[in-house]
Amino acid sequence: MKIGFIGLGIMGKPMVRNLINAGYKVKAYDIVRENLDAAISYGAEEGKSGAEIASECPVVITMLPNSPHVKTVVLGENGVLEGAKSGLILIDMSSIDPNVSKEIGALCAEKGVRMLDAPVSGGEPKAIDGTLSIMVGGEKALFDEMVPILKCMGSSVVHCGDLGAGNTTKLANQIIVAGNIAVLAEALTMVKKAGVDPLVVFEAIKGGLAGSTVMNAKAPMMIESNFKPGFRVDLHIKDLGNALDTAHKVGAPVPITAMVQEMFETLHADGRGSDDHSSLANFYAKVSGTKIGK
Ligand code: NAD
Numbered sequence: 579m580k581i582g583f584i585g586l587g588i589m590g591k592p593m594v595r596n597l598i599n600a601g602y603k604v605k606a607y608d609i610v611r612e613n614l615d616a617a618i619s620y621g622a623e624e625g626k627s628g629a630e631i632a633s634e635c636p637v638v639i640t641m642l643p644n645s646p647h648v649k650t651v652v653l654g655e656n657g658v659l660e661g662a663k664s665g666l667i668l669i670d671m672s673s674i675d676p677n678v679s680k681e682i683g684a685l686c687a688e689k690g691v692r693m694l695d696a697p698v699s700g701g702e703p704k705a706i707d708g709t710l711s712i713m714v715g716g717e718k719a720l721f722d723e724m725v726p727i728l729k730c731m732g733s734s735v736v737h738c739g740d741l742g743a744g745n746t747t748k749l750a751n752q753i754i755v756a757g758n759i760a761v762l763a764e765a766l767t768m769v770k771k772a773g774v775d776p777l778v779v780f781e782a783i784k785g786g787l788a789g790s791t792v793m794n795a796k797a798p799m800m801i802e803s804n805f806k807p808g809f810r811v812d813l814h815i816k817d818l819g820n821a822l823d824t825a826h827k828v829g830a831p832v833p834i835t836a837m838v839q840e841m842f843e844t845l846h847a848d849g850r851g852s853d854d855h856s857s858l859a860n861f862y863a864k865v866s867g868t869k870i871g872k
Pocket of ligand 1: 585586587588607647651671698699808809810
C-alpha cells in the first residue's frame, strides 16, 4: 500500500523512515526542500502537493506544527480534500486543537473521507526508534483498520474515543509535563539557594514518590545547564495555548497551566523559545538570581 505523508520535520522524517522500513511505499511532501530531500534519501517518492498525494494514496498522514497548518494542508488550495476520492483515510498525527480536528473531520466526511486524530508523545528519539505513544480519536472500526500502520511508528497505540479525543488526551499529557517541569525547577532552585547540592537532592529523592520520568529526564539537564532541545519552549507554548482554549470551552479552569504558560512566555520574550522546555529553570534563575546549574 502507498501511504501519503505530509510534514517532514523533526518528527515526520523518522516516522517516514519507519514506514518505509516496515515495507510501505511512501509518497512524501513538505514545503521545505531539504526536508523533502531527506525523506527521498530514505526511499520516499517525491510529492508535489496534498492534492496530488491524496489522488494517489488511500491513506494520507499529516505531521504538521499546529491547527492552521493542518487546515491549510487539508482544506486549502491544492490541499488533500481537493485531490481526495471518496474512501480516502486521513490520519492527522499533529498536536492540534481538538475542536479543529472535529471541524476538519466534519468537512472530510462531506467528501466521504474518514479521519482519525492521532497525536504522539515521545519526541524525536522515540520517533526514530518507532516507539512513540500514539493517542487516537475517531471511529473504533477505522482505528482497528489503521493499527498495523500506526504500530510501525509507535509501541503504544491507544483508542481514546471519538474524533478529537486523541488531541484532548495529548493536551492532558502536555499540561502534566509542563507542570512537573515547573515544580522541578522551582524545587531545585530553592535547594541551591539554601546551600544544598541539586544533584544530591535529585539522587536522594528520585526513587521516592516525587520521582518521575520528567524528573529523570529533566533534572540532569537543569543541573548541567544543558537546554538543547528536545522539546522546544515555543512548541509547549503552542500546546498550552490549545489546552487553555479547550479548557475554557468546556468550563474547566486550569490555573496552574495558565501560570506555567506565562513562565514559558517570559522565556520566549527572553529569546529562549528554541530552548528545551527544561529551560523553565531559567525562569527561576531570573526571578531568584540563582542558577541550578554551574
Ligand atoms: P517541525 O516544525 O519540525 O515539522 C513540521 C514540518 O511541517 C516542517 O518540515 C514544515 O516545513 C512542514 N510544513 C509546515 N507547513 C506546511 C505546509 N503547508 N505544507 C507542507 N509542509 C508543511 O515540527 P515537529 O517537531 O516535527 O512536530 C510536528 C508535530 O508533532 C507538532 O504538532 C508537534 O507539537 C508534535 N510533536 C513534536 C514532538 C517533538 O519533540 N518535536 C513531540 C511530540 C509531538
